[in-house]
Amino acid sequence: xxxxxxxxxxxxxxxxxxxxxxxxxxxxxxxxxxxxxxxxxxxxxxxxxxxxxxxxxxxxxxxxxxxxxxxxxxxxxxxxxxxxxxxxxxxxxxxxxxxxxxxxxxxxxxxxxxxxxxxxxxxxxxxxxxxxxxxxxxxxxxxxxxxxxxxxxxxxxxxxxxxxxxxxxxxxxxxxxxxxxxxxxxxxxxxxxxxxxxxxxxxxxxxxxxxxxxxxxxxxxxxx
Amino acid sequence: xxxxxxxxxxxxxxxxxxxxxxxxxxxxxxxxxxxxxxxxxxxxxxxxxxxxxxxxxxxxxxxxxxxxxxxxxxxxxxxxxxxxxxxxxxxxxxxxxxxxxxxxxxxxxxxxxxxxxxxxxxxxxxxxxxxxxxxxxxxxxxxxxxxxxxxxxxxxxxxxxxxxxxxxxxxxxxxxxxxxxxxxxxxxxxxxxxxxxxxxxxxxxxxxxxxxxxxxxxxxxxxx
Amino acid sequence: xxxxxxxxxxxxxxxxxxxxxxxxxxxxxxxxxxxxxxxxxxxxxxxxxxxxxxxxxxxxxxxxxxxxxxxxxxxxxxxxxxxxxxxxxxxxxxxxxxxxxxxxxxxxxxxxxxxxxxxxxxxxxxxxxxxxxxxxxxxxxxxxxxxxxxxxxxxxxxxxxxxxxxxxxxxxxxxxxxxxxxxxxxxxxxxxxxxxxxxxxxxxxxxxxxxxxxxxxxxxxxxx
Amino acid sequence: xxxxxxxxxxxxxxxxxxxxxxxxxxxxxxxxxxxxxxxxxxxxxxxxxxxxxxxxxxxxxxxxxxxxxxxxxxxxxxxxxxxxxxxxxxxxxxxxxxxxxxxxxxxxxxxxxxxxxxxxxxxxxxxxxxxxxxxxxxxxxxxxxxxxxxxxxxxxxxxxxxxxxxxxxxxxxxxxxxxxxxxxxxxxxxxxxxxxxxxxxxxxxxxxxxxxxxxxxxxxxxxx
DNA sequence: TATGAATGAGCCTTCATTCAT
DNA sequence: TATGAATGAAGGCTCATTCAT
Numbered sequence: 001x002x003x004x005x006x007x008x009x010x011x012x013x014x015x016x017x018x019x020x021x022x023x024x025x026x027x028x029x030x031x032x033x034x035x036x037x038x039x040x041x042x043x044x045x046x047x048x049x050x051x052x053x054x055x056x057x058x059x060x061x062x063x064x065x066x067x068x069x070x071x072x073x074x075x076x077x078x079x080x081x082x083x084x085x086x087x088x089x090x091x092x093x094x095x096x097x098x099x100x101x102x103x104x105x106x107x108x109x110x111x112x113x114x115x116x117x118x119x120x121x122x123x124x125x126x127x128x129x130x131x132x133x134x135x136x137x138x139x140x141x142x143x144x145x146x147x148x149x150x151x152x153x154x155x156x157x158x159x160x161x162x163x164x165x166x167x168x169x170x171x172x173x174x175x176x177x178x179x180x181x182x183x184x185x186x187x188x189x190x191x192x193x194x195x196x197x198x199x200x201x202x203x204x205x206x207x208x209x210x211x212x213x214x215x216x217x218x219x220x221x222x223x224x
Numbered sequence: 225x226x227x228x229x230x231x232x233x234x235x236x237x238x239x240x241x242x243x244x245x246x247x248x249x250x251x252x253x254x255x256x257x258x259x260x261x262x263x264x265x266x267x268x269x270x271x272x273x274x275x276x277x278x279x280x281x282x283x284x285x286x287x288x289x290x291x292x293x294x295x296x297x298x299x300x301x302x303x304x305x306x307x308x309x310x311x312x313x314x315x316x317x318x319x320x321x322x323x324x325x326x327x328x329x330x331x332x333x334x335x336x337x338x339x340x341x342x343x344x345x346x347x348x349x350x351x352x353x354x355x356x357x358x359x360x361x362x363x364x365x366x367x368x369x370x371x372x373x374x375x376x377x378x379x380x381x382x383x384x385x386x387x388x389x390x391x392x393x394x395x396x397x398x399x400x401x402x403x404x405x406x407x408x409x410x411x412x413x414x415x416x417x418x419x420x421x422x423x424x425x426x427x428x429x430x431x432x433x434x435x436x437x438x439x440x441x442x443x444x445x446x447x448x
Numbered sequence: 449x450x451x452x453x454x455x456x457x458x459x460x461x462x463x464x465x466x467x468x469x470x471x472x473x474x475x476x477x478x479x480x481x482x483x484x485x486x487x488x489x490x491x492x493x494x495x496x497x498x499x500x501x502x503x504x505x506x507x508x509x510x511x512x513x514x515x516x517x518x519x520x521x522x523x524x525x526x527x528x529x530x531x532x533x534x535x536x537x538x539x540x541x542x543x544x545x546x547x548x549x550x551x552x553x554x555x556x557x558x559x560x561x562x563x564x565x566x567x568x569x570x571x572x573x574x575x576x577x578x579x580x581x582x583x584x585x586x587x588x589x590x591x592x593x594x595x596x597x598x599x600x601x602x603x604x605x606x607x608x609x610x611x612x613x614x615x616x617x618x619x620x621x622x623x624x625x626x627x628x629x630x631x632x633x634x635x636x637x638x639x640x641x642x643x644x645x646x647x648x649x650x651x652x653x654x655x656x657x658x659x660x661x662x663x664x665x666x667x668x669x670x671x672x
Numbered sequence: 673x674x675x676x677x678x679x680x681x682x683x684x685x686x687x688x689x690x691x692x693x694x695x696x697x698x699x700x701x702x703x704x705x706x707x708x709x710x711x712x713x714x715x716x717x718x719x720x721x722x723x724x725x726x727x728x729x730x731x732x733x734x735x736x737x738x739x740x741x742x743x744x745x746x747x748x749x750x751x752x753x754x755x756x757x758x759x760x761x762x763x764x765x766x767x768x769x770x771x772x773x774x775x776x777x778x779x780x781x782x783x784x785x786x787x788x789x790x791x792x793x794x795x796x797x798x799x800x801x802x803x804x805x806x807x808x809x810x811x812x813x814x815x816x817x818x819x820x821x822x823x824x825x826x827x828x829x830x831x832x833x834x835x836x837x838x839x840x841x842x843x844x845x846x847x848x849x850x851x852x853x854x855x856x857x858x859x860x861x862x863x864x865x866x867x868x869x870x871x872x873x874x875x876x877x878x879x880x881x882x883x884x885x886x887x888x889x890x891x892x893x894x895x896x
Numbered sequence: 897t898a899t900g901a902a903t904g905a906g907c908c909t910t911c912a913t914t915c916a917t
Numbered sequence: 918t919a920t921g922a923a924t925g926a927a928g929g930c931t932c933a934t935t936c937a938t
Contacts, residue, residue, distance in 0.1 A: 003897085022335030024248045028933060038899040040936080049933065110331040111246035121394055128390075148407045151399065154390040155383035155411045162382020163375055166352075170345060175375065183372050187379045190414055230922085252908065262924045267909065451918085470783035472696045476912060486920040488915080497912065558779040559694035569842055576838075596855045599847065602838040603831035603859045610830020611823055614800075618793060623823065631820045635827045638862065678901080699928060710903045715930065 007045045010035050011059075014052045019100035022108040023053055054116060057109050060101040061123045067094050068127065071134050081189065084134060089181045091160070096177070099168040106165045128153045156188045231269045234259050238276045243324035246332040247277055278340060281333050284325040285347050291318050292351065295358050305413060308358060313405045315384070320401070323392040330389050352377045380412045455493045458483050459507075462500045467548035470556040471501055502564060505557055508549040509571045515542050516575065519582050529637065532582060537629045539608070544625070547616040554613045576601045604636045679717045682707050686724045691772035694780040695725055726788060729781050732773040733795045739766050740799065743806050753861065756806060761853045763832070768849070771840040778837050800825045828860045 013035035017026045028049050032042050046052045067090035071083045078086075095102045109120055131153035138144030146152045163184060166172040175183075237259035241250045252273050256266050270276045291314035295307045302310075319326045333344055355377035362368030370376045387408060390396040399407075461483035465474045476497050480490050494500045515538035519531045526534075543550045557568055579601035586592030594600045611632060614620040623631075685707030689698045700721050704714050718724045739762035743755045750758075767774045781792055803825035810816030818824045835856060838844040847855075 006897090025335065027931090039901090039934090040899055041897080043934070044897070107334040111249070125394070146407060146410060148399070148403070150396070151387055151390075151404065151407050152411050154386045154396075155408060158382040158384070158386020158389070159379030160382070161386060162378045165382070166375075166378040170349070172374070172378075175372070179372070180375065183370060183375050184379060186370060187376050251906085253906095263909085264911080264925065265923055267911095268922070273908070454918090473783065475910090487913090487922090488920055489918080491913070492918070555782040559697070573842070594855060594858060596847070596851070598844070599835055599838075599852065599855050600859050602834045602844075603856060606830040606832070606834020606837070607827035608830070609834060610826045613830070614823075614826040618797070620822070620826075623820070627820070628823065631818060631823050632827060634818060635824050700930085701928080711930085712904065712932080713902055715932095716901070721929070 006037070006041075010037065010042060010045050011052065011056060015056055015100045015104070018053060018056065018108060019103040023112055050112070050116075053104075053112070056101065057105065057116070058119070060098065060105060061119070063094060064091060065123070065126070067091055068130060070130060071137065073137065080134065080137070081185070084189075085181060085185050088160070088184055089177070092164070092181060092184075093177065095164045095168070102164055102168045106161060107169060124157065128157050131156050159188060160184065230261070230265070234261065234266060234269050235276065235280060239280055239322075239324045239328070242277060242280065242332060243327040247336055274336070277328075277336070280325065280328065281340070282343070284322065284329060285343070287318060288315060289347070289350070291315055292354060294354060295361065297361065304358065304361070305409070308413075309405060309409050312384070312408055313401070316388070316405060316408075317401065319388045319392070326388055326392045330385060331393065348381065352381050355380050383412060384408065451493075454485070454489075458485065458490060458493050459500065459504060463504055463546075463548045463552070466501060466504065466556060467551040471560055498560070498564075501552075501560070504549065505553065505564070506567070508546065508553060509567070511542060512539060513571070513574070515539055516578060518578060519585065521585065528582065528585070529633070532637075533629060533633050536608070536632055537625070540612070540629060540632075541625065543612045543616070550612055550616045554609060555617060572605065576605050579604050607636060608632065678709070678713070682709065682714060682717050683724065683728060687728055687770075687772045687776070690725060690728065690780060691775040695784060722784070725776075725784070728773065728776065729788070730791070732770065732777060733791070735766060736763060737795070737798070739763055740802060742802060743809065745809065752806065752809070753857070756861075757853060757857050760832070760856055761849070764836070764853060764856070765849065767836045767840070774836050774840040778833060779841065796829065800829050803828050831860060832856065 010031070014026075014031045017030045017034050020026070021030065026049075028039070028042060031049075031052070032039055035042075046055070068087050069083065071080050073080060077083070109116065111117060128150070132149045135144050135146070135149040135152055139146075139149065163180075167174065234255070238250075238255045241254045241258050244250070245254065250273075252263070252266055255273075255276070256263055259266070270279070292311050293307065295304050297304060301307070333340065335341060352374075356373045359368050359370070359373040359376055363370075363373065387404075391398065458479070462474075462479045465478045465482050468474070469478065474497075476487070476490060479497075479500070480487055483490075494503070516535050517531065519528050521528060525531070557564065559565060576598070580597045583592050583594070583597040583600055587594075587597065611628075615622065682703070686698075686703045689702045689706050692698070693702065698721075700711070700714055703721075703724070704711055707714070718727070740759050741755065743752050745752060749755070781788065783789065800822075804821045807816050807818070807821040807824055811818075811821065835852075839846065
């Protein structure tokens with residue numbers, strides 16, 4: 001059996017097992033059983049249980065990174081919202097294709113060790129920063145009104161994550177891909193979008209979150 | 225030392241240790257060291273390591289549940305968006321006050337056992353259903369346009385979770401509470417809000433997510 | 449509460465608990481619960497769990513010893529077999545009155561530590577020696593034919609023990625005391641064979657135990 | 673090292689350790705030290721400390737059962753007393769060959785858990801029932817006079833057990849096997865009384881166990 | 897390269913005993 | 918004398934990793 005082939009088989013088995021049981025509950029025994037190899041063989045291809053896990057996560061994070069393109073603004077480029085939509089679509093497609101990795105990433109990749117945590121944090125930071133830059137660009141163009149783009153970016157990121165978790169882990173009813181992308185984009189963008197119509201919207205939006213000075217809800221009584 | 229006092233001390237120590245290292249990396253040895261008690265004393269108050277963890281999570285979930293009030297619609301009630309804002313405010317305040325529990329809940333409470341997973345899932349389901357009902361109510365009033373309220377609710381929930389994770393775990397710069405609540409509400413509501421001003425907004429929104437028939441983006445470029 | 453009274457209460461509780469669960473499965477917690485005293489109180493009266501157990505056993509062994517009288521031969525004395533019968537009767541009565549102690553002695557008093565084992569061994573040795581001396585006296589009088597009186601004594605002792613175990617632990621149907629004593633004495637003194645056919649059997653039996661020189665049974669085929 | 677070989681080595685070590693210290697005082701540490709294996713190796717072959725112990729006992733009980741043959745009556749069969757003698761001989765030989773198992777069985781196998789207790793009790797019940805059937809057969813043939821065959825069977829069983837205990841645990845002087853078997857058989861079948869004086873004694877003995885119909889001893893004077 | 901028996905550090909838990917009140 | 922919270926030694930068991938074949 002070709003070396004690379006065997007190695008991949010271990011990765012595949014590990015992915016299934018980790019997704020099913022999480023990092024700690026998954027034992028090397030489970031993995032070699034799934035991969036139908038001997039104990040020692042496992043360590044011929046991977047240094048440790050942690051190493052397989054890390055490789056799975058690293059590979060997948062790389063794929064996710066690759067599926068996200070930085071927004072480019074220019075006459076020849078697609079309009080920003082289309083670029084954003086394409087990113088959403090690719091990311092959701094990737095996660096949909098690899099539900100095991102979605103589970104692993106969302107539920108089991110945290111808190112294993114400093115190194116892994118750092119890498120994961122870095123990844124989400126990158127994603128968030130990408131979104132943030134897009135929002136800031138939007139602000140510069142007068143399309144985005146929200147000031148705290150860092151928070152907004154995290155919220156958008158979190159919305160994506162939770163929807164994926166809902167669909168893959170919670171067993172939510174599968175959605176049509178295009179429609180799902182649209183819905184997410186709408187929820188996301190209509191929240192931050194703004195523009196020349198802002199004035200018209202104000203009557204609707206302003207009563208909402210006490211944006212205005214004369215709004216006197218002191219928030220008192222809201223604490224538990 | 226009063227019995228309840230000592231028990232609380234163990235809970236406090238456990239909270240710190242679990243937040244710092246996660247459930248598995250945290251040993252009973254760590255907890256009793258933090259609590260400065262003997263090994264046996266720990267088991268005087270808790271049946272097992274799992275039991276302390278569960279109690280921490282259960283208590284906190286209960287507090288979170290209590291901090292969320294179902295939206296009531298009526299003349300004497302506050303307007304829905306204010307009720308929603310109050311919920312956001314209370315939840316964020318609670319999580320802000322107990323950052324350790326936020327860490328535990330968001331990063332370490334998954335995948336420990338079926339029972340715990342079920343409880344956690346149930347909790348998030350409840351929160352999501354609450355939001356969903358609110359959205360559906362909004363739709364009935366013509367305020368909310370998005371159809372897939374289930375997805376929208378999950379997205380909102382995820383936004384909240386991720387922002388909390390960002391602020392407590394990723395070490396994001398702390399925000400002013402009121403402003404944070406406002407921002408989250410804006411991101412959330414402007415995404416789902418709709419109403420009489422919709423027509424005016426269409427020129428801005430319609431090019432976005434291929435809502436219109438004549439929109440010809442075939443989804444090309446979505447492939448990964 | 450008088451000191452002795454309280455102490456006795458602990459002993460009583462311990463007896464019940466030890467008989468029910470055995471030495472190891474019985475915890476100090478069980479005993480104090482049964483005695484309805486506090487943990488510390490237990491140690492006011494006894495040095496250790498082992499100490500209570502030892503005291504129970506020692507007391508009972510003493511009682512057993514007291515119930516056994518050495519056989520006296522003389523004109524004014526009862527005939528030996530009556531003295532033996534009386535001993536059997538008293539021992540069985542005592543064990544019957546304290547089934548818990550019978551259980552403890554027969555099933556749970558072995559192998560706890562060197563010291564206790566020695567005492568127990570000593571006790572059984574004494575009992576066996578008493579029987580042995582009786583048998584030897586019988587031999588001197590030509591009443592007892594068996595040569596290995598040590599083995600015979602142990603066999604008799606074992607018969608007694610097993611019958612008691614059967615009646616108290618195995619839940620054997622209770623017997624009428626007098627009849628039981630008689631039966632045990634008969635089995636012991638005359639064996640199980642009897643009846644009008646006894647004389648006829650003698651020719652069959654006598655070659656049995658290779659008492660005779662001309663006995664040619666090679667015993668071949670009996671080994672496994 | 674062959675798998676079965678290592679497993680047997682663990683069993684051997686465990687047998688020695690359990691016989692020496694009893695079940696509770698024996699630790700897995702003791703066993704692996706005796707077997708000169710690592711901690712984990714022990715659990716490679718046995719599920720638990722209890723499991724090794726049970727296997728030892730179960731195996732030995734099975735061997736004992738196999739060494740006992742039901743008595744068969746018929747022209748071609750050996751006479752019953754020879755069959756009985758053969759059984760005694762085989763059982764004693766087996767116990768003599770495995771003194772550790774004798775110790776374990778007699779002193780340490782009680783009271784560990786319900787399941788084990790049940791099995792042990794069952795074993796002794798089987799042995800006792802075997803003896804009982806033999807006695808009943810004897811009664812039918814007019815060879816056995818004792819009525820309470822259940823008690824008699826237990827007494828015989830107990831005699832055997834105690835003699836084995838004496839020889840293996842109490843450190844009794846080893847006996848010649850054939851002679852020992854004979855002696856036990858004699859004690860069992862004919863009791864300890866014998867000799868030319870037997871006939872003379874009959875008038876003395878017979879009033880004892882109320883064998884005779886016309887015997888009117890009311891049991892007076894026997895009470896303790 | 898492949899195997900799987902062997903290893904041993906480490907963890908959770910129990911429970912007899914102590915001690916401050 | 919009585920209490921019961923606190924103690925900590927000790928033991929059973931798991932499982933990632935190693936190594937001889």
